[in-house]
Amino acid sequence: QVQLVESGGGLVQPGGSLRLSCAASGFTLSMYRMSWYRQAPGKERELVASITSTSGTTNYTDSVKGRFTISRDNAKKTLNLQMNSLKPEDTAVYYCNAYYAGSKYRPGFRDYWGQGTQVTVSS
Numbered sequence: 001q002v003q004l005v006e007s008g009g010g011l012v013q014p015g016g017s018l019r020l021s022c023a024a025s026g027f028t029l030s031m032y033r034m035s036w037y038r039q040a041p042g043k044e045r046e047l048v049a050s051i052t053s054t055s056g057t058t059n060y061t062d063s064v065k066g067r068f069t070i071s072r073d074n075a076k077k078t079l080n081l082q083m084n085s086l087k088p089e090d091t092a093v094y095y096c097n098a099y100y101a102g103s104k105y106r107p108g109f110r111d112y113w114g115q116g117t118q119v120t121v122s123s
Contacts, residue, residue, distance in 0.1 A: 004024055006115065015086065027112070036048045038119075092119060
C-alpha cells in the first residue's frame with residue numbers, strides 16, 4: 001500500500017514562508033529520488049526541486065534557487081520543502097513524487113505521486 005500525502009500548504013503573503021511536508025508509506029524511501037513538482041492553472045506541471053537517493057544531491061529550477069530548500073529524512077520517511085521569500089508566481093498545487101528507475105538488482109520501474117497541496121501567495 002504505497003501512499004504519499006502532502007501537507008503544509010495554505011495562504012501566505014508575498015515575502016512570507018511555508019514549509020511543505022510529504023509523508024511516505026509502503027516503500028523504502030531511501031531507494032527513491034524524491035521531488036517536488038507544481039502546477040498552476042493553465043500551465044504544465046514543472047519540476048521545482050529534487051534530491052537523489054544516494055548522494056543527496058539537490059537540484060532546483062532557476063526560479064526558486066536561493067529561496068527554496070528540499071530535504072529528506074529517510075528514517076521518518078518524509079520529504080520537505082522549505083519555501084522562503086514567496087512570490088505570487090509561486091501559487092500552484094504542489095505535488096510530492098517518488099521515482100525509482102529500476103536495475104538488475106531491483107527490477108521494476110516505480111513512479112509514485114501524492115494528491116497535492118495548494119499554495120497561494122497573495123496580498
